[in-house]
Amino acid sequence: MTKKGARHSLGTTDAVEYAAQVEAAAAAAAAGAAAAAEASGARTTSSLGSGDWLAGAGTTGEPEQVHVALTGFPHALRVMWVTFGGAGAGAEAAWGTAPGVLAATARANASTYDVGILGGWHGTIHTVDMVFPSHLPPRTTVYYAVSGTCPTACWSPVFSVALPAAIGMETATTLALWGDMGTVIPDGWRVAADVAAAARRADGAWNAMHIVGDLAYAGMGAHDAWQPIWDMFGRQMQDAAVQVPLMVSVGNHEEYYDFEAYVKRFSAPGAVLTPGANRHFWYSYEVGNIHVTSMSTEHPYLPGTPQYAWLAADLKAVDRRRTPWLVLVSHRPFLASDAFEHTAHIPGAPLVDSVGRLAAAAGVDLVVSGHCHVYERTLPTLPSGAVTSHGAANGTVFHAPGAPIWIVAGTGGAIYPDSWVVPIPPWSAVRIHKLGDDIVYGYGVVSTNATALEWTLHRAAHSSYPGGPSHILDRFTLIR
Ligand SMILES: [Fe+2]
Structure with missing residues (x-):
């Protein structure tokens, strides 16, 4: 537990000092947040307008x-x-x-x-x-x-x-996904503003958004969390999450106090598709023509556990004529070449060797994870590490490749000094951490129709680089 909690530790175990640091960082970010909200055309949604997410708790009962x-x-x-x-x-x-x-x-x-x-x-x-x-x-x-x-x-x-889309093969669907967000450490607020603006530009086309764990980073050190960080996160997300349903998976930074804040503050679908789901930790939902299965890498998942049994049943039960696209979401990655905890996400590691094999056997199209604060996506790859297709058009179009593409999109705004292993594994197709001196933050978008799924990685707006909002850094298409 200590080791997990220390992963993105914020550099001090002294909570008071930490709180002061957060306040200072928040003050520094405030002017920028207000300017970003102004620039994005965000309407002021309430007395807690887009620039007011740093406000302290009120006392008068305002929503x-x-x-x-x-x-x-x-x-x-x-x-x-x-x-x-x-x-x-x-x-x-x-x-x-x-x-x-x-x-x-x-x-x-x-x-x-x-x-x-x-x-x-x-x-x-x-x-x-x-x-x-x-x-x-x-x-x-x-x-x-x-x-x-x-x-x-x-x-x-x-x-x-x-209202939700009709569930069925013909329903074109758009789902945004990313992980590892936070507030002012340093760019979660900026990604949130960009997501809200992008959702508004899409004018109702986004069906849902899904944060793949490590939401607010309220934790400090290994055992303690400061709840006002969750409140800042809630205000930060409001402008996006009042217009597009927000779904969540659990990460290691939700574990404090037996996941109390995560469980109380967020919802998972009340109607589970297969028996044995655990609403907040492993569950699934259908959105348009996509079946999303969300697992917890923070609970036991090996064969013989309740979660493994549920995952096997859920993935097996998917009707691909109803939801032709199958996306598995986890916090920790299955396959990645980030140097952090490297041996946990290479072929032969426990996660890819257990749930990863289930996913590949079930015909999962995409696996989207976070935890590493980078972007990486593979070629269609079996859990063994064997690449099944190098695709057409410079590896950006894949026809029924017969293996999942494994994505890490831990780009929601939290910082960690990540680095890559060398040489690049043969299954790794694209990996992005920095462009120039700037760490890349942003979010992924899955857009589907009955026969094609397109994935795009959008870089969040940042004053220090050109390109503006929704600057697309990676793109590929799966054809059924
Ligand atoms: Fe994490």
């Missing part, structure tokens, strides 16, 4: 950290938010099909937790499953708002989001 998630049901979306203090009535959500007519309302389920250094945590997490009329077509734009616990009514602005 903040709003995000939506898929539920597994076609006409339901889960909305979650946080309040601090306030003496008023319980929070509620209101929703409808026109911004001015939010006729459906429900009182929120409230929960909380109190772990962490420097005073624990004293907010309230609110959850409502918004159920829309079943006659609405898939992808209908719907509207919602949430209220806080203020002495007098206090509501968020009205947000809009699209």
Whole structure:
């Protein structure tokens, strides 16, 4: 546990000193965050506008950290938010099909937790499953708002989001994925702003986004976490996550206090596709024509464990005529040539030799992981390390290659002094850590139709390099 927790340790075990460091870094980033929000055209969504994610906890019960998630049901979306203090009535959500007519309302389920250094945590997490009329077509734009616990009514602005897509082969689908984000260490806030702007430019085309573990980096040292970091993360993500459902996988930096903050603050689909799923740690969902299986590399996964049995059943049960594309998500990578923990992600290592073999046998198309704060993607490769196809068009187009492409997209904004092993393994196709002196941060996007899947890596906007938002650094296409 200590070793895992120390992986991205922030350089001090003194929590007070750490808190001061975070505050200083946050102050330095604040002007930039406000400028980025301004430049991206982000609307101010509430009293916690895009530039206000560094704000401390309030005391009056205003709603903040709003995000939506898929539920597994076609006409339901889960909305979650946080309040601090306030003496008023319980929070509620209101929703409808026109911004001015939010006729459906429900009182929120409230929960909380109190772990962490420097005073624990004293907010309230609110959850409502918004159920829309079943006659609405898939992808209908719907509207919602949430209220806080203020002495007098206090509501968020009205947000809009699209209902889930129809599940089926013909549904073109867009899913954004990345891992290892954080807030001000140093660029998670910038990636979040870029993701929000990209989702807005896509104008409803993004079906979901999925962070593949190591979300907020609230942890410090091996055993302690400072919960206000989670609040900063929640505010940072709001602008993106009110407009596109946010799904999550668990990373080693969620483990503090038995994963308490991760479990309480986020949702995984309530309707599991196969029995034995563990909602927050191993679960699956369908989005359009993609089946996403999310595993936990922070829990036992070898043959004989409950997770392995569930993964085997889930992957085997996928109906490829319904969801032709199969994506496996994990935090720790299966195959990568990052020097960090190198022997854990090479052929023969436990993860690739167990779940990796399951994935390849099940015909998984893509495996998307993080943990290494770099970008790397392989050629279609069997768990043995054998490359099955070098592809056409300089290795960017693969026709039914018969093996997964393994991706590390730990580029969400957290820093670590990564380096590459040499020589480059024959299965490694593209690896990116720095361009010039700049570390590359960004996110991946999967776009599918019935017969093709395109993956693109988008570099987040950064003032020190040209190219602007959504500068694409890697791209490949799988053809069925
Ligand atoms: Fe990690």
